[in-house]
Amino acid sequence: MSEATRPPVARPGQPVQRPLSPHLQIYRPQMTSISSILTRITGNGVIVAVVLAVWWLLAAATSDAYFAVANAVVTSWFGDLVFTASLWAVWYHFCAGLRHLYFNAGHGLDVPTAEKLGWASVIGSVVLTVITILLVQ
């Protein structure tokens, strides 16, 4: 029996060796866990694009000179990168959110369906990103 799996034995004056939960890094990546992690990252990450967008709107409301600065930033390679990445992120979060509404209604909770819905979110978000870029350019 290895050190890690030894059952806890209480000895006076010594800390009990409690079994440790397996660390996140040793789990095999699965669609259900990855889609969940991505939902959190994308949902919180889009705040960067929101800050940039609201700053750009404030600049437009303020003056020509201020708008020129904000417009130069949002149309630069950096702005393109942030907004394109965030567009995918927000579409992914959108698809994953719809999936959660479906889960909450008590459907699709078996593993094969949950995995299919995870893939649908990933593929759907890429398709929606491409459609959006084509529509707004």
Place this chain on the structure above:
Amino acid sequence: MRYLTARKRAEGKGAAGQATEHHWAMTMSSVGLAFLLPVWLYIFGSALGASREVVLETFARPFPAIVTALILVVGMRHFAMGATTMIEDYARGTTRKMLVIAATSLAWVIVATGLFALARIAL
């Protein structure tokens, strides 16, 4: 005089004392955002990169202005509550409280800034 006993008032509200209010608020805002987001992405995406005249003309119209105002308020409440859930998973004690305050404040600053800009453009 309180007619409910202490137990009766606590029942069904869980350890945090809010029952499922947080989850229900996230559910409601997500449904709202599901309708708002596609429309707003089209409005914002079309205006992004355009000249200042076009941007001002876009957000001076009622529909784009109202959709943008709604997505700011509903979206930032959704963000603040979601970020709070994330912070509560990873931080504890004073750090947790400070991060929750920071995320909530950031969300409100964004709402206020966006609404100010919209008011200045549209009114």
